[in-house]
Amino acid sequence: MLQGKKAYICSPLSAPNPEGVQHNMELAKYYLMQMKRLYHCRTFASHAHLPLMLDDRIPEERETAMQIAVLMLDLCEVLIICGSHISEGMRSEIQTAFVKGKDIYWYDSKMKPGELMKVENWRDIDDEVQIYT
Template sequence: MKKVYICSPLGGDVSDNLERAKQYARYVFSCGAAPVVPHFYALVLEDGNPEERQLGMQAGRSLLWLCDEMWIFGDHVSAGMREEIRFCQNLGLKIRTITEKQLLSGKAP
């Protein structure tokens, strides 16, 4: 099964963004792939603590080595997402963008 790294915002409204990450994971499953969701580190690390946020970001990037693709969700790219995207590009992984409109339509990319 293809492994897809979910790239979407976390900071700011962490609770709302975690809920969105769950929706994105469900979408990836519906496309026949296995979602890799680094956002779930926020359940054990404090995103508001700079050291713990950095630890979570590093752990998330380490997961990219195991993935086949990165899917960017939503219509906003945060600074943290830009870091993940650059890392992914350096690894040569395929990147797809899934807009809110595509997500709502339920159609696979």
Template sequence: MRNRLIYICSPLRGDIEKNIQKAQGYCREAVELWPDVIPIAPHVYCTQFLDDTIPQEREAGMELGIALLDMCDELWVYGINNPSEGMKKEIAYAKEHGIPVKDAADLYRLREQEKNRLEDKELGDALLVLPTHTGAINGVAAFESTTVRISGEVIVELAAELRRNRGHDITVEAEA
């Protein structure tokens, strides 16, 4: 299930057409290699209606990009050792707002290793023990507890949903 929004951070300035094509390729690879990823690359999208060579439109594009970044679970940097000025702003914003910044080259190198590790080990479950007051026996309060089991996969999904909806509570109703 695709549930992880990934911001694709790569250069636009310079050879704009070539850099847009590269970003499209990065998005395609992310979709092909990571089954849970939804890639977000603002300079692929925003350049369809904004002109990066016009300062006001570039600024609008950067603003839209930051708004999209704010919804993402991670920022993947393509070219982390030589970021453009726009990339530096995106990286700084992500760090300031607790969005993990990843070097895309490292992600590709570690992909197979991580895939094998995840296949070998399943996530465990979380057991929540909830005390329940049931009354009093001979003047002494009696408590019982109810144990709720939540699968590790559900917890990971909930964490991603909470990240996308910062400051809001999520209600989860158990199926009967």
């Protein structure tokens, strides 16, 4: 299904404290490797590494990070939503992917292990994910 395609990994970064941000970075790295292993695609996730250079709590640096994320998303053919929570940053990435006509999938290893669900619109997942800001 995704073999050889470039996939942008969409998962949360923001957290109430630095430990939470670090945890979310590690989770993004996990999703990078997991999607590559399971679906044989090339994976991209700016938030797996950018927080080492840019501080998400500083508005100008957050905006720069979001611009880099959009550039990476432009390189990709698909976006994969990982997990059951959608942050404000993720919402922006997902909306951008819809506008640009990207294929969008949802992966939740807890609810549906090993399954990748095609998302045609928000209604496909809005009852199953928790959107938070």
